[in-house]
Structures are given as structure tokens and as C-alpha cells.
Amino acid sequence: METIVIIGAGASGLACMNELVKTNKYNIIVLEQSNKAARKILASGNGRCNVSNLNMDIKYYNHQDPLIEKLIKEFDVVNFFKQLSLKLRYEKNLVYPYSLSSLSAKNALMKNMDNVSYIDNCEVLAIKKAKTYEIITTNGHYQADKIVIATGSPASHLSGQNNLKMLEKMHISMIPFTPSLVQVKTNPVFKVLKGQRVKGIAMLYDQNQLIEKQTGEIMFTDYGLSGICIMQLSRYLDHLKNPKLILNLLPDIEKEEFQHYGLEGFFHEKIVQIFKEKNIDPRCLEFKIIDTMSIEKAQVCHGGVSLKEVDENLQLKKYPGIYVCGEALDVDGDCGGYNLHFAFASGVHVAKSIKK
Ligand SMILES: Cc1cc2nc3c(=O)[nH]c(=O)nc-3n(C[C@H](O)[C@H](O)[C@H](O)COP(=O)(O)OP(=O)(O)OC[C@H]3O[C@@H](n4cnc5c(N)ncnc54)[C@H](O)[C@@H]3O)c2cc1C
Structure with a gap:
């Protein structure tokens, strides 16, 4: 019987x-x-x-790669969870467990754990190629015919920080992990508005060129800005020289209406006070982006094993029998279920490749 070791639960x-x-x-x-x-x-x-999104398209990911496109399009998330007896529900395009509880998703995914050997508190440190593969961990050595690297990224530190350490000495090309889907540090900062949420359009510019815009919730923090649309825009920051954000917090309000109601008619009194004090126009609120918050605060990372290193089975070309899936690969997506969708799709794809 072949031994398959999956690294990462x-x-x-x-x-x-x-x-x-x-x-x-x-x-x-x-x-x-x-x-x-x-x-x-x-x-x-x-x-x-948020396990997936009904509007599944490769444009929501960092690489317009045909293999990744095939994987995300072919994966049927509803059927996958149906087989694990978990009913899903939809809120617009967002797909959730029917219970709206992540614990239900975890329990469904763990149902078959009795049929495998599960060893926790066991960090994989290195892999050595002998006749089979030898896996060196903090908790002993393991032999494997095939290995699945499903170790995720260091985003949020919830999945550790040594996600790809085992590949370091194996001459595999890896893109360094950097934070994606993360809050930004700005100038100015409105500390007194910490926790205040507004809705509007956030436009990301670099050297006066519009890079991307997002509509949705924006949150003031004591270091800068957060909220879903700010996190989405953070995905584009990697190569920008002089990024700035312009917020329009009244995109659907005509000038006359704004004049009639005044700031008080639209905003929380704390916001009104600051905007008046600083003579701020809520239709054109400008922030220089100084930096992103750290990986520890990020939901997802850019980076991971380069797609050039894997074949169509997500198997390392240099090490037949070792497969990589999920965020350990250099694939990341927008907020809205795209990252979990890719994690499930790529994990199932690897299993099907092994079974071929
Ligand atoms: C706060 C937060 C909210 C999020 N919300 C959403 C959402 O709603 N929708 C969405 O699509 N995405 C969301 N994401 C992103 C999503 O959770 C990840 O993209 C996804 O979990 C990646 O799956 P993975 O299997 O690649 O990695 P993970 O789920 O991180 O699993 C990796 C596993 O490997 C283990 N591991 C790591 N290194 C080693 C090692 N050396 N040896 C042994 N084990 C190791 C880790 O402990 C972990 O259990 C969110 C992320 C965060 C942090």
C-alpha cells in the first residue's frame, strides 16, 4: 500500500x-x-x-494561468460539500455553509479523519529524497511514497510561519511571501475616528494614474484605513512607487443635495467634527499610502512556490511524487471566497492526480 503524507491540515x-x-x-x-x-x-x-463565489473567474486571481483557470472553473464546490453532507447557501454571489458557521465547514472537512493517521504538534522541517521520501519533523521521521505540501502561507500567523521551510534546500524557486488582502498605513491618519465605518468608492492611484477602484465599506483605524474595499486594493500595491487613495464617500449624492443636508445629514458626528475642523470634502478625501500592515495582519499572502515549478498535476517537476496545493503555491485571489475556492479545488486536483 502506498503511503501518502499530507503536510498541513x-x-x-x-x-x-x-x-x-x-x-x-x-x-x-x-x-x-x-x-x-x-x-x-x-x-x-x-x-x-465564505467558501466560494458564484462569479468564478480567473481575473480575480494574481495569475491569468490556464491551468489555474481550468482548476477553479472545473471545481464544483456545492457537490464537494454535498458529499461531506454540508448544505451551502448564497448571499448574492458569496457562498457560505447553510448554518453561516465556519465550525460546520470545519466539522464537515474533518469527517473522514478517523480513516487516516492524524499527527498534530508535528512541524515538518525538511524532506530528503532517498528510495522513497523521508520527512523530518519536530516529532520524528516519516517515510512517504508521495507527499502533498498543503502548508498555506504565513498570513495572519494562524498557519505558522515556516510554511515552505522544508523546500528551502531543494532548489525550488519560491516567490517570497508578502501581505495581500491587508490594511494600509496612511498619511493622514484620523486616530479619533478609529472604528468608524463609512461606505463609498476608494480609488487607488500611482503617479496620478488610476490603478483600480472598489466600492464598499471603508473603516478608519489608528494607523490608516481598513475595510473590504481597502483590503481588495492592497492586492495591487506590490509594485507601485507612489500609491495614494482617493475616497468619495458620497458617490451617489448630487452637489445640491450635499449643500442642502450638509455633513451632518450624512455622517456620524465624530466624522462631521473632523471633516469641518480640517476642511475636508468627503467627495475627494486623499491619503498617501505609507505601507501595508504586516503579514501577521493579512488574510492572504502573495508568493509561494512558483507555478513554473509544477506540472499540470501540481507536482514538482524536479521531485516527482511531491505535490503542492493551496496558498503554498504562488496563487492568491480577491476577498469573496476566491482563496478558499482555490484551496479546495487545488487540494482535490492533487488527490485526483495521485489516484490516476
Ligand atoms: C482571518 C482570515 C479570514 C479569511 N476569510 C476567508 C474567507 O472568508 N474566504 C476565503 O476564500 N478565504 C479566506 N481567508 C483565506 C483562506 O483562509 C486561506 O486562503 C486558505 O485557508 C488557504 O488554505 P491552505 O490549505 O492553503 O492553507 P491553510 O488553511 O492555512 O492550512 C495550512 C495548514 O498547514 C499547517 N502547516 C503550516 N506549516 C507547516 C509545517 N511546516 N508542518 C506541518 N504543518 C504545517 C498549518 O498549521 C495549517 O493548518 C481568510 C484568511 C484569514 C487569515
Whole structure:
């Protein structure tokens, strides 16, 4: 019987495990560095776990790669969870467990854990190629015929910080992890408005050129700005020289209407006070972006194993029998279920490749 070791009991590793256990052909071992599986799943979607998006398109990901496009389009998230007896529901295009609880998603993904050997508190440090593969961990050595690297990224630190350490000495090209979907530090900062939420359009500029705009919620913080549309725009910051944000907090209000109601007619009194004090026009509020917050605050990371290193089975070209899925690969997407969708889709794809 072949031994398959899955490294990482998160979204992609558990998806892979659930597909592999359908046949009784393998001895499956899941190694997890922390004492809890699926920590990011539990934290996802503010505890509601936004598992996917009905509007699935490669344009919401960082690479317009044909293989990734095929994977995300072919994966049927409803059927995947149906097989795990979890009913899903939709809020506009966002897909959630029917219970709106991330715990339901975790429990469904963990259903088949009794059919595998699960070892937690076991961080994988290195992999050595011998006749089979030898896996060196903080908790002993393991032999594997095939290995699935499903270790995620260091975003939020909920999945550890040594996600790809085991590949360091294996001459695999990796894009360094940097924060994506993250809050931004700005100038000016409105500390007294910390926690205040507004709705509007946020436009990201670099050297006076519009890079991207997003409509939605914006939150003032004591370091700068947060909120879903700011996090979405943070994905474009990597290569910008002089990024700035312009907010229009009254995009649907005519000039006459604004004059009639005044600031008080639209905003919380704290906001009114600051805007008056600083003579700020809410239709054109400008912020220089100084930096992003750290990886620890990010929901997702750019970076990971370069797509050039894997074949169409997501198998390392240099190491046949080692597969990579989920955020450990250099694939990341927008807010709205795109990252979990890719984690599940790629985990299942790897399992199907192994079973071929
Ligand atoms: C706060 C928050 C909210 C989010 N909300 C959403 C959302 O609503 N929708 C969405 O689509 N995405 C969301 N995401 C992103 C999503 O959770 C991740 O993209 C997804 O979990 C990635 O799956 P993965 O399997 O690649 O990695 P993970 O789910 O992070 O799993 C990796 C696993 O590997 C383990 N591991 C790491 N290194 C080692 C090692 N060396 N040895 C052994 N084990 C190791 C980790 O402990 C972890 O259990 C959110 C992320 C955060 C942080």
C-alpha cells in the first residue's frame, strides 16, 4: 500500500484527504504543525466561512494561468460539500455553509479523519529524497511514497510561519511571501475616528494614474484605513512607487443635495467634527499610502512556490511524487471566497492526480 503524507491540515490538505479516502488504496498520514486543524477555516469570513463565489473567474486571481483557470472553473464546490453532507447557501454571489458557521465547514472537512493517521504538534522541517521520501519533523521521521505540501502561507500567523521551510534546500524557486488582502498605513491618519465605518468608492492611484477602484465599506483605524474595499486594493500595491487613495464617500449624492443636508445629514458626528475642523470634502478625501500592515495582519499572502515549478498535476517537476496545493503555491485571489475556492479545488486536483 502506498503511503501518502499530507503536510498541513488546513483547507487544501483536508480537501485532498477527503478525495483520497474515497478509495481504500492508500495509507494516509496528515501532519499538522499546530495543535488545532483548520484554524484559518474557523477564522474565515468573520466566523461564517465564505467558501466560494458564484462569479468564478480567473481575473480575480494574481495569475491569468490556464491551468489555474481550468482548476477553479472545473471545481464544483456545492457537490464537494454535498458529499461531506454540508448544505451551502448564497448571499448574492458569496457562498457560505447553510448554518453561516465556519465550525460546520470545519466539522464537515474533518469527517473522514478517523480513516487516516492524524499527527498534530508535528512541524515538518525538511524532506530528503532517498528510495522513497523521508520527512523530518519536530516529532520524528516519516517515510512517504508521495507527499502533498498543503502548508498555506504565513498570513495572519494562524498557519505558522515556516510554511515552505522544508523546500528551502531543494532548489525550488519560491516567490517570497508578502501581505495581500491587508490594511494600509496612511498619511493622514484620523486616530479619533478609529472604528468608524463609512461606505463609498476608494480609488487607488500611482503617479496620478488610476490603478483600480472598489466600492464598499471603508473603516478608519489608528494607523490608516481598513475595510473590504481597502483590503481588495492592497492586492495591487506590490509594485507601485507612489500609491495614494482617493475616497468619495458620497458617490451617489448630487452637489445640491450635499449643500442642502450638509455633513451632518450624512455622517456620524465624530466624522462631521473632523471633516469641518480640517476642511475636508468627503467627495475627494486623499491619503498617501505609507505601507501595508504586516503579514501577521493579512488574510492572504502573495508568493509561494512558483507555478513554473509544477506540472499540470501540481507536482514538482524536479521531485516527482511531491505535490503542492493551496496558498503554498504562488496563487492568491480577491476577498469573496476566491482563496478558499482555490484551496479546495487545488487540494482535490492533487488527490485526483495521485489516484490516476
Ligand atoms: C482571518 C482570515 C479570514 C479569511 N476569510 C476567508 C474567507 O472568508 N474566504 C476565503 O476564500 N478565504 C479566506 N481567508 C483565506 C483562506 O483562509 C486561506 O486562503 C486558505 O485557508 C488557504 O488554505 P491552505 O490549505 O492553503 O492553507 P491553510 O488553511 O492555512 O492550512 C495550512 C495548514 O498547514 C499547517 N502547516 C503550516 N506549516 C507547516 C509545517 N511546516 N508542518 C506541518 N504543518 C504545517 C498549518 O498549521 C495549517 O493548518 C481568510 C484568511 C484569514 C487569515
